[in-house]
Amino acid sequence: MSQIEMHLLDEAGDNFSDLLKLSQHEVVGTLRMFTGQQGEHWVGIVPNLNVTGYGENETDAVQALKENLDTFFDDLFKLSESERQKVMENIGWHNEKAFPKKFSNPSFDELKVLQSFDHPEQVKKLVLQTA
Secondary structure, eight states: OOOOOEEEEEEOOTTOOOEEEEOSSOEEEEEEEEEEEETTEEEEEETTTTEEEEESSHHHHHHHHHHHHHHHHHHHTTSOHHHHHHHHHHTTOEEOSSSTTEEEOOOOOHHHHHHTSSOGGGOEEEEEEEO
16 A cells, blocks of 8 residues: 555544545545644654654654554555454444444543643644545
């Protein structure tokens, strides 16, 4: 699988829902992403996939996160469709019955995610869109 195209959108609101559609060799959807400082480094995290990236600044952290998401999805697409579904369910995603290749928003504890940063009040909540 080739590199997935990803774009940062506006900040995520409180009513935002993560959504992914996995076709045979493509990922389309939107994911919540958080960026902030931990110690001397910047960290980017997509909690609903448990994928992170870090760097010396926010830009480096986001770039590392995108590279790690590429690796995650590359590994995911090496599996059969039934194995992919099991992996997604194991990390909390729910398969939509009407659209079997769509996965909807797993729940996560945003407060717990924010507390992992040194300055939770400064953490940015962004939307990462795949295409």
